[in-house]
Amino acid sequence: MCVTMKNKNIFSVLLTGFAVLMFTANSCVKDLDTEPIDPNVVTSASVYKDPAAWKQVLAKCYAGLAVSGQKGPAGQPDISGIDEGFSNYLRQYWCASELPTDEAVVSWNDAGLKDYHNQNWSPSNPFITAMYNRIYYQISLENEYIRSIDSKIGSLPANLQDEVKVYKAEARFLRAFSYWHALDLYGSVPFVTDKDPVGAFFPRQASKEEIFNFIESELKAIDADLKAPKTNEYGRVDKAAAWTLLAKLYLNAQTYIGQAKYTECIDNCKKVINSGYSLAPEYRLLFLADNNSNGAQNEIIFPVCFDGLHTQTWGGMTLVIHAAVGGSMNPADFGIDDGWGGTRTTSAFVNLFPTPANSPDGRAMFYTSGQSLEISDLSTFTDGYAITKFKNLTAAGARGSHPTFPDNDYPVFRLADVYLMYAEAVLRGGSGGDLATAVGYINQLRERAYGNTDGNITQGDLTLDFILAERARELYWEGHRRTDLVRFGKLTGGSYLWPWKGGVKEGVATDAKYNLMPIPASDMGANPTLKQNIGY
Numbered sequence: 173m174c175v176t177m178k179n180k181n182i183f184s185v186l187l188t189g190f191a192v193l194m195f196t197a198n199s200c201v202k203d204l205d206t207e208p209i210d211p212n213v214v215t216s217a218s219v220y221k222d223p224a225a226w227k228q229v230l231a232k233c234y235a236g237l238a239v240s241g242q243k244g245p246a247g248q249p250d251i252s253g254i255d256e257g258f259s260n261y262l263r264q265y266w267c268a269s270e271l272p273t274d275e276a277v278v279s280w281n282d283a284g285l286k287d288y289h290n291q292n293w294s295p296s297n298p299f300i301t302a303m304y305n306r307i308y309y310q311i312s313l314e315n316e317y318i319r320s321i322d323s324k325i326g327s328l329p330a331n332l333q334d335e336v337k338v339y340k341a342e343a344r345f346l347r348a349f350s351y352w353h354a355l356d357l358y359g360s361v362p363f364v365t366d367k368d369p370v371g372a373f374f375p376r377q378a379s380k381e382e383i384f385n386f387i388e389s390e391l392k393a394i395d396a397d398l399k400a401p402k403t404n405e406y407g408r409v410d411k412a413a414a415w416t417l418l419a420k421l422y423l424n425a426q427t428y429i430g431q432a433k434y435t436e437c438i439d440n441c442k443k444v445i446n447s448g449y450s451l452a453p454e455y456r457l458l459f460l461a462d463n464n465s466n467g468a469q470n471e472i473i474f475p476v477c478f479d480g481l482h483t484q485t486w487g488g489m490t491l492v493i494h495a496a497v498g499g500s501m502n503p504a505d506f507g508i509d510d511g512w513g514g515t516r517t518t519s520a521f522v523n524l525f526p527t528p529a530n531s532p533d534g535r536a537m538f539y540t541s542g543q544s545l546e547i548s549d550l551s552t553f554t555d556g557y558a559i560t561k562f563k564n565l566t567a568a569g570a571r572g573s574h575p576t577f578p579d580n581d582y583p584v585f586r587l588a589d590v591y592l593m594y595a596e597a598v599l600r601g602g603s604g605g606d607l608a609t610a611v612g613y614i615n616q617l618r619e620r621a622y623g624n625t626d627g628n629i630t631q632g633d634l635t636l637d638f639i640l641a642e643r644a645r646e647l648y649w650e651g652h653r654r655t656d657l658v659r660f661g662k663l664t665g666g667s668y669l670w671p672w673k674g675g676v677k678e679g680v681a682t683d684a685k686y687n688l689m690p691i692p693a694s695d696m697g698a699n700p701t702l703k704q705n706i707g708y
Contacts, residue, residue, distance in 0.1 A: 188211045191667070192261065192584040193610050195342065202643075204328065216623055221248050223328075225337045226321075226332070229317055229320075230339045231648060232313065232584050234346070234407065234408070236250065236261060236309065236310050237261045237310070237346075238260075238261070238262060238476050238483050238485060238488050239260070239483055239488075240259050240260040240487055242254045243258075243483050244483065244484040244485055244578065245490075246486060251302065251306060251309055253298070253301065254301070254302045256486070257485070257486030257487055257491075258282075258302060258486075259302050259305075259306065259487070260485050260486065260487020260488055260491070261307075261310065261487070262476055263485075263487030263584060264302050264306055265306075265353065266287070266491065266492060267288060267303075268288070268300070268357060268650055268654065268689070269300060269651040269652065269653060269654045269655070270396055270649060270654070271288035271289060272288045272289070272291060272663065273642075273653040273657055273663070273670075273688070274518050274520040274657075274670035274673070275518070275521050275644065275648050275649060275653045276512050276515050276517055276559075276649065276662075276670075277289055277515065277518060277550055278515050278550075279498075279513060279514050279548060279550060279553050279647060280435075280514050280551075281551060283298065284299050284300075285299060285549065286298045286675075287584075289550065289672045289675060290675030291664065291673065291675070291682040292674075292675060293689070293690070294690065294693075294708070295690040295691065295696065295708055296692070296693045297690075297692075299544075301694055303353075303357065303689075304354075304357075304689075304695065305692075307351075307354050310346065310350040310351075311351065311354075313595070314343045314344070314350075314366075315347065315364065315365060315368075317343050318344065318347070319370075321336055321339070321340045321343075322340075325340075325649065337397050337590075338397055338399060340397070341397035341398045342409050343415055345391070345394060345398070345413065347365075347384075348387045348390045350416060351387050352387055352421060353419070354443065355358040355383045355384060355387070356424070356428075357688070357689045358505070358690075358691060360377055360378065360379050360383070360689045360703070360705070361378065361381065361383060362375035362693070362695070362699065362702065363375060363376055363378035363383065363386070363671060364376075374700070375699065376701065377703060378633055380428055380429055384428050385423065387417075387421055391414045391417055391418050392418075394414060395411060395414060398411045398414055399411065401449065402446075402447070402448045406475075406477075407464075407475060407581070409474055410690075411443075411447070412443070412444050412447045412449060412473050413473050415440040415443045416440070416444055416473050416474065416590060417585070418440045419437045419441050419444065419590065420593065421433075421598075422434070422436040422437035423437045423597060424655065427658055432600070434601045434602025435602040436602075437537065437594075437602060438594060438597045438604045438605040439596065441590050441593050441594040441597065441605075442604065443593075444473065444587070444699040445591070445594065448518070449470060449471060449473060450469075450470045450471065451587055451617070452466075452467045452472050452524075452620075453620075454467075455534055455620055456537075456567075458583055459561050459563065459568055460566060460567055461480075461565055461566050461568040461572035461573075461579035461582075462579070463475075463580060464569040466566070467567075468583075468681050469557060471583075471587045472586045473584075473586055473590075474583075474585040475581035475582060477581045478577070478579060478581055478582070480573040480576075481573050481574055481577075484574070484576075484577040485577070488582065489564075489578040489581075489582055490576070490578060492562050492582070492649070493507075493508055493562045493563065493578050494508055494510070494512045494514075495510060495511075495513075495515045496515050496516075496558060496559050496562070497511025498511045498512065498513025498514070498554075498558070499513070499539075499541075499542050499553050500541055500542040501539055501546075501558060504620065506560070506564060506576070507563055507564030507565040507572050507575070508576065508578070514553070515557070515559070516543070516553065516557060516558050517556060517557055517558075517559055518547065518556060518561065518670050518671045519546055519547075519556075519557075519670075520669075520670035520679075521648065522545060524641050524644055525645060532621065532626060533618075533621045534620075534621050535621045535646060537561045538560065539558035539559075539560050540558075542554055543556065543557050543558055545557060547672060548677070550672060559649060562578075562649070563580075564578035564580060582650075584650075584651070588617055588646050589646075590641065591613035592639065592646065592647070594609075594613060595610035595614055595634065596643075599636055599639065600636070607634060611629060611631050612632055614634065614642065615629060621646075636660070639658050640656060640662075643656050663686070664686050665684060666680070667683065669681070681699065683707060684707075685706060685708065690704060691704055
């Protein structure tokens, strides 16, 4: 549960520029400072007369990751073209990051959803389109917010100017975060910032190098204005969040731009590690309804916040928890009123754990009663072990505030991931770190998982293959697996097969073009300057 910036009535912002082009495609705003005759129409000229509005609009930028529209759990959706529940940012990102991998399968037959398992998606896939539109909706929000700050900050009282500078830095982080998703998922994409003119135009397609450089430069530029680690309100980003995103950008730089930046990754990991964040005492605490206060908050660097009463959505944690419950599972054991019988995992992932049905590794959170290890039919929930990692229960076992809409915050970045990035960057030849320290970080994670030193490793055990497997064991269902498999050259091709990869029960080699998603057909048709990704 997040206690920061929660509001039932998510603030509505006038979208201009790129947002108008993408989502209405029929008009543009000529003057943001024009006051409308209708007093019920909200513009940037009127909304910011209230000093509190600066934080409220920032809250909308954060909330865009969690909710699907202006009236939760449904009503007045932010984007169109897909069921509102499916349109949620986190729901789309989770599906795009997990379903094409060995970590998750889904039983539902919504058109285009199983294309993720099959790795046979096309530019017209509705889920790939919704993810793309979500990314650019977020970017448009942040562009307009930053533009409004720049045009008005000089007229604000000095004390409010200082606050608004911090808000602007956070909005720039959130924009960089969404551009990172665009780069990671789609590669070379349309590029628009607050510096572009307001009005209808064809956004220029930037190269992967340009997008990479923009993200890097933005995260460096905002460092001075972001709050120091662990000094901001829970749920809002600080310097450590920016360092973590930089570390992830650098770790994947070889994939993105063909340049190794492992030393830079290590440098930023060290900043985070030394910034005051610490591991939660128990792994399970990270995924419970009170993970904002049970000790997990000391490890979680950047969460997407949810509250069962105030941030209701059919995406986000509602999807993650409800979809994973079915078969003979009792929904009450997960703090919810019913299960949706959707998501499970593959035997390839299960077998990453020693004796998975009763593993000494406490991260092996599987429900096996009535579930088969192997999947004969993707549409049958009881084919494949279920995952019990996320529960709408507190550490003490009490149900969250609502049986349908969970209180759990989604851990986007956490310290354990930074430990693993440090170790991988050292193994890949980065300077500024060492193997002994890397092994120490890995063993901290494994001692928490095992409850003792039985799972500890030595330097000889620390290989890249071990890192890939350990990242899965530690971070599964947290939205990392697709990016990891691409970086290791295993998402596509035939070097690593898992059940139902390529739409075949035993798994089959797939085309390398599926390392990237296609630019959606709708945007290709709307913008004649765009070039499609190779192979699509």
